[in-house]
Amino acid sequence: MKVLYFAWVRERIGLEAEEIDLPQGVATVAELAAFLGARGEGYARAFENPRIVRAALDRRHAKPDTPLGAAREIAFFPPMTGG
Amino acid sequence: MFTVRIQAQDFDAAAEAAALARGRTDIGAVVTFAGLCRAQDAPGGAPLIALTLEHYPGMAEEEIGRLMEQARARWPLVGATVIHRYGRMVPGDNIVLVVTASAHRAAAFEAAEFLMDWLKTRAPFWKMEERDDGKGWVAAKDEDDAAAERWA
Numbered sequence: 001m002k003v004l005y006f007a008w009v010r011e012r013i014g015l016e017a018e019e020i021d022l023p024q025g026v027a028t029v030a031e032l033a034a035f036l037g038a039r040g041e042g043y044a045r046a047f048e049n050p051r052i053v054r055a056a057l058d059r060r061h062a063k064p065d066t067p068l069g070a071a072r073e074i075a076f077f078p079p080m081t082g083g
Numbered sequence: 084m085f086t087v088r089i090q091a092q093d094f095d096a097a098a099e100a101a102a103l104a105r106g107r108t109d110i111g112a113v114v115t116f117a118g119l120c121r122a123q124d125a126p127g128g129a130p131l132i133a134l135t136l137e138h139y140p141g142m143a144e145e146e147i148g149r150l151m152e153q154a155r156a157r158w159p160l161v162g163a164t165v166i167h168r169y170g171r172m173v174p175g176d177n178i179v180l181v182v183t184a185s186a187h188r189a190a191a192f193e194a195a196e197f198l199m200d201w202l203k204t205r206a207p208f209w210k211m212e213e214r215d216d217g218k219g220w221v222a223a224k225d226e227d228d229a230a231a232e233r234w235a
Contacts (some may be wrong), residue, residue: 004139006137006139006207006209006210007137007211007220008220029145030126030231056139056142058206059139059142059145059146060142060145060146061146061205069148075139075142075207077139077207077209078209078223079202079204079222080204080206080207080208080209080218080223081203081208081209081210081220081221081222081223082136082167082179082202082203082205082206082207082208082209082210083118083136083167083178083179083199083202083206083208083227
């Protein structure tokens with residue numbers, strides 16, 4: 001699965017994007033965030049407050065309990081500040 | 084016509100509004116909102132040098148397109164244009180444009196406000212501020228969430 005990061009999530013992790021093979025037991029947005037948060041120091045800082053980090057599944061906003069299903073792309077990012 | 088554009092280059096608000104109404108006789112109201120880069124957030128605060136807007140290419144267009152569909156389902160619009168810029172902007176620069184056209188003013192005013200309120204909380208853009216004392220990401224405002232929620 002392609003994982004994208006934006007704004008301070010991208011800065012803390014140090015990557016714009018990466019390919020992740022989903023491990024057993026990771027079936028929802030929140031479970032993937034928890035899995036990523038355990039991958040290292042930068043990831044831990046990015047996901048230190050999982051309730052703040054937002055996600056989009058195949059370019060649509062997704063809630064933490066949304067199943068990853070057959071989605072090809074997920075993005076994690078801070079609350080949006082455009083406009 | 085309904086158009087969403089995400090671009091680095093500047094826009095001409097008057098030209099976009101004129102383009103929406105050109106050649107039509109069914110439009111009685113055109114509302115144009117432009118959001119600009121502002122130097123000062125609070126009196127006495129360090130002035131802003133620049134804003135850099137990051138976005139999620141693809142999703143930004145799609146999400147604003149979905150908001151436009153919701154606006155069309157809610158108000159009798161005959162046209163709308165939303166342009167959102169990305170990249171580095173200095174105080175005085177244009178950031179975002181919303182133009183709505185309808186037969187009557189109420190629909191055009193309300194739809195423009197609806198689009199701006201939802202765009203601020205749902206369109207995937209992030210602002211990085213540059214001031215004399217350094218750079219930092221802008222935090223989302225609760226009042227923007229509240230402004231969007233009042234349409235629900």
